[in-house]
Amino acid sequence: MRFGSGTYNVRDSEGLNPDTLIRQQPSSLQRTISCRVFFLDGTENQFSLPRQARGGELLERVYEYLEIVERDYFGLQFLSLLDPGEETQQKKWLDADKSIRKQMICPPYNLYFRVKFYVSDPAKLVEEYTRYHLFLQLRKDIGDGRLPVAENTAALLASYVVQSEFGDFSAEEHVENYLDGLVFAPNQPGDFGERVAALHPQHVGMVPADSEFAFIEHAKRLDLYGVELFECRDVVEATLAVGANAFGMIVFAPEPPTGRSRVVDLSPSKLRKISEFPWSCIMKISFKRKHFSIEIRTVIDDDTEKNSVLTFHCFSSPACKALWKNCVEHHTFFRLIAPPVKPPKGLFNIGSRFRYSGRTEFQTMEDVKRRVVRADRPFNRSSSKTSFARHTFAGGSGTRSTDSSRISSDGAVDSPELSARGVYSAAPDFAPDARPSRATSWARRLLLAPSERDSSAPGADAPETARTLADVEADCEVVLALHKSTSLPIERSVLAYCTS
Structure with missing residues (x-):
């Protein structure tokens, strides 16, 4: 008699036919x-x-x-x-x-x-190619609403984007309303294109690298620059947002709800900075389940130090640990020379052993200095306008436009010189009448200024040997090489060259 039970031997049934195991082995694609x-x-x-x-x-x-x-x-x-x-x-x-x-x-x-780590000063980045990716990231942050910008600042930043993509303003080429379709930030006003067009002529002479550098210089002053926000509550159950950047930890508070609605809006555009704690004042950061704590040392008027602890309540344990890891990584990357050694694994582990294991900013900068930096490495910039594309060369002093017949539907340039990533393998051949870059113009002006000032002074004797244009051009090349290798502003590069 058979009752309501049964047994099926899986392993024995597979072993009956040797081909079964062979067919179940993953193929090369499944590995x-x-x-x-x-x-x-x-x-x-x-x-x-x-x-x-x-x-x-x-x-x-x-x-x-x-x-x-x-x-x-x-x-x-x-x-x-x-x-x-x-x-x-x-x-x-x-x-x-x-x-x-x-x-x-x-x-x-x-x-x-x-x-992941937003540099505190774009001059720390040696390669223009790296600054270009930071420029793209900031544009995306602004466009997605993660980095709120005031209207006047947004118009200025957008004018640098237009200068980078369109080049110098030309009344013949850039007719009225040529920026009507420009989308830069969410909820931008209707006359945004006109305001950007009014600022565009002010950037004449700036090559894409200069425009992107100026863009980052202005964007780094924004409160949410490089900050990843984590929602939490304080001891009085007020909703806040906490994040970290290169300088320390920042606490943001949302605008109070209006009317009968009690829903708190934590969108970045509704946040205001209420507290900032530099890394030099933070003694310890810790978490336990949903509670995140910051131990801060403050100096009172009589030069006595006092430690205080701020506690925040996160909405989940994984979110609390993610906030803690974000702070650990930012502190290690920007403040330490080398990452600390991970604590050894013990028999009874209490707490997370996580430590940032990558290279710090100091190690990255030192490693790049030891390398042979490709100052003149060319690359192709992507364009946000499908009707316009522009070849630009890193470290060069000129730009050239691209024939519109070689522009594909996605805005990329169809050229046999480009690799899969749009990197040129051949050296750029600039036109002899190309417009000098802003750095070149400033270098010439600063190098000529002392001789002109001395010769025009009352009672000054005529110089024994007048500086020819060839001498100025030779000095200018040395200054530009110093400017590229050290990332110093062009004025400081001229001063360093003249005093050496």
Whole structure:
């Protein structure tokens, strides 16, 4: 008699036919994973990696693909839906020391290349190619609403973007309303294009590299520059947003709700900075479950020091740990010469052993100084206008326009000289009548100023040997080389050359 039970031996049944195990072995394609990476210029690329590959292997492949030297400022982000207690998509940074599959759980493996550490001064970046990616990231932050900008500042920043893409203003080429379709920031006013067009002629002579440098110089002064926000509450249950940057930790408060609505709007445009704690005043940062604490040392009037602890309540344990890790990484990258050694694994581990394992900003800058910097490395800038494209060369003093017949529908330039990433392999051949860059013009003016001032002074004797234009051009080349190698402003480069 058979009752309501049964047994099925899985292993024995598979062993009956040897071909079963052979067919179930993963193929060569199944032994790899395919990761799709979206870049800041709007392009994307697929990377095939072993199934057990760590995040560092993908990061290395991406850096080699982009040919980025100052790579430690960048990282890869992905969207995670699998954290317990999280109802919305959470952005996470890919950990270089952990398996990709363990971090992202399941396909599709879509990641986004972006700036992780926003440099405090663009002059610290040696390569123009690195500054260009920071420029693209800031434009994306502003366009997505993560970096709110006042209307006047937005118009100024947009004018630098227009100068970088369109070149010098020309009344014949840039007719009225030529910027009507410009979209730079959310909720921009209707006359935004006219205001940008009024500022565009003020940047005559600026090459794309100068425009992007000025763009970053103004953007770095914004309160939310380089800050990743984390929602939390204080001890009185007031909703706040906390983040870290190169200088320390910042606390933001939203605008109070109006009317009968009690919903707090934490969008970046509704936040105002209420507190800022520099790294030099922070003694310790810690978390336990949903509680995040900052120990701060302050100096009272009588030169006595006092320690105080600020505690914030996050909405989930993973979010609290993510805030803590973000602060640890920013402090290590910007403040330390080298990352600290990870504490050894003990028998009874209490607390997280996480430490930032990459290179610090100091190590990155020292490594780039030791390298042979490709000051004149050319590359192709992407254009936000499909009707316009422009070849620009890093470190050069001129630009040239591209024939519109060679522009594809996506705004890229169809040229046999371009590689898959749009990098030129041949040296640029500038036109002899190309307009000198702003740096070249300033160098000539500053080098000529002393001789003109001395010769025009009352009672001054005529110089024994007048400086010819060839002498000035020779000095100008030396000053420009010093300007490129040290990233000093052109005025300081001239002063350093004249006093040497």
